[in-house]
Amino acid sequence: MYGRKVKLRFLFIILILLSLILSVFLILKSLEENVVYFKSPSDIQLLEEIQDKKIRVGGMVKENSIEISSEKINFIVTDFKNEINVVYSGVVPNLFSEGKGVVAEGYLKDRSFFEATKILAKHDENYMPPEVKAILKEK
């Protein structure tokens, strides 16, 4: 027979392994469900189907496209190849303006219409979201 100490150790190791497997499983599952993908207006044109999943759209706010009313703000996001209309009601970050980079999070209604639930805050005037920078570089 094995001693008490050995048994305890064995139990301990099994517990660690089990909890490890469990946590890895949970984390991976939750990642799969909660990841938000980033798309440019051109990526959206290439989508095969429109899913009811949260995504991020990034690009430049087109000049003279912002329209504001008491309930909502409409604007157009462009990557200079394709554009998409965005409607948004919520907080606007300080640095949101025409001709600047923007990232909007929300749901795609169809290929040219996006309903944003959040516009991401930027911190300084020279800042460009890395995703937007990559898009503009391609151009």
Added chain:
Amino acid sequence: MLSSLMGYYSLIFGLCISLLIIFFSVKNFKNSNILDSKILLFSFLQLVLVFVSFLGLVISFVNSDFSNETVFNNSHTTKPLFYKITGTWGNHEGSLLLWLLVLTLFIFIFLVKSKNQLKKYRILTVIFQQIIIIGFFTFLIKTSNPFNYLFPIPEEGLGLNPILQDPALAIHPPILYLGYVGSSIIFSSVLAATTLNYINNDWAKHIKGWILISWIFLTLGILLGSIWAYYELGWGGFWFWDPVENVSLMPWLALTTLLHCILVLEKRSLFKSWIIILSIATFTLSMCGTFLVRSGILNSVHTFANDPERGLFILSFLFVLIFISIFIFFVFHKSDNKKLSPIFLLSKETSIVINNWFMMYFLSVVLIGTVYPIFLDVISSQKISVGPPFYHKLIIPFLIPFLIFMAIGPRLKWIKSELKDKLSLAILLIISVLLSLFIVRNFETNYLLNSILIGSAFYLFFITVRDFFSKKTQRLSQNIAHFGFSLLILSILFNSIFSNEIITNLKVGESYKDDDLEIVFNDLTKENKKNYVLFTGVFSIKDKSFNNILKPELRIYNQPNIITSEADIKITLLQDNFITINTVKNEDYFNVRYLIKPFMLWIWVSVLLIALGGLISLFNKKHEE
């Protein structure tokens, strides 16, 4: 000009002294039994030199000496004096110089405070710490010199990002750094102790103070950053699972785990290997945080400049440190299986093991959520982000058992224990559950989860409150910290459940109405300030319990040309009323955001209580033994 030169040469001399200290330490290591007083002297000299260098930079900032590139990039003559000074560490170069200053300060304090320790151990710690210090000196001088000379000398500087011109942010970096850098002492010390096979109760007693110090500062540093994001960034919340926040949370989780483990080492001489790994992990996570934030991989207000060379340097330096520590761990560390003392299922040791499990789980969730998007971008250039739902889903359910163990664990004794007064514990549990059911009875969403969660938080709350009055309370510090944690969880829960948010676009004179709330935009005033134009909105807000005038501000800074919103917050014991405004496209409409945030004040207070627990433990060592 002069101050920059002075600062630069002090840095070079400081680096030379590092080499001298290592030389004397190696010489002293075997030769005699007393610590060579030269080591102490040179450590002091190094501290003075780095301080002079730092002072040089501060003077350059105060005098707006634009021949210095760092000053040119981050300052402006019209900036108030206070922000000229704090602007010194509001940029990449200056903040690294501050980091270096704290590093040299800590190793000097360590030398002074560790007189009763073994000579060899002290010397080895100094050597390891000097390796880190040399790394930072080289990094500073080579890739981010704060004293670069500019010619021709510009007339005016570029100015400091206005959102950094804020009192909370002025002290946030120094406090956070004290926490981060404190972990470097733990790191050096654990490597020295492993090499000398000195990981035992004496070492635990001695290093506990350092763990507490860096833990307290890290807690306060995170708190300050969080408060700042709440009112200055206008985020209107306290935690957003932003990668930059996560990066400071990870070392905190590791450090908290270490803080619990070191007690076991102190009393029972257990968990030696685990403590070595944890100490190394804490410092590595602090360094990783610096790497991720400074290299520009994570984009945020902390990313001062995107320079791949800097990221590469920190990364290679980090690899060297990790390599050294792994080498030392496997070569020198011998586990003493034979003397292994027995562990019983119902004991304080077990409860701390359980704590460790949960903490490591939380840590891995945060780590994966932060690193996975970067990883995916590198291997497949897929751009993704991981948001709050990921963390909430994975962390919240596990908080329930965590809170209950937190309530019961400290009641157990070392080695072998029994759970006393089971009846009163059970009664408290029933009361907590009933109370939480009463509170959430009107809620349809997540009814079950919320009620169990609030119930378990109340359970911890009641038990810690009861322990304050019981004479048998063994550890006041532990009880305060755990009480603070239960209060934190309760405040967060009530805050998230009962928060209310209204976002609308209004012109001056217009109003917003719904069933029980009215917001009237009365007036907008304009005023010219020293370095910005100030617009103040006057809003009168009426609801059942609140009737007040709030005045949020909009500041248009001239240099750099940035608009910032300053929230106006009416803080009361029960709730915060929070309002911000913003312009869109210079039209008449203002984007108005009004928030009712219950128990906001208690979130800050409870974190202060948690830190207070650490402080009491630090000053109360003898009493609690």
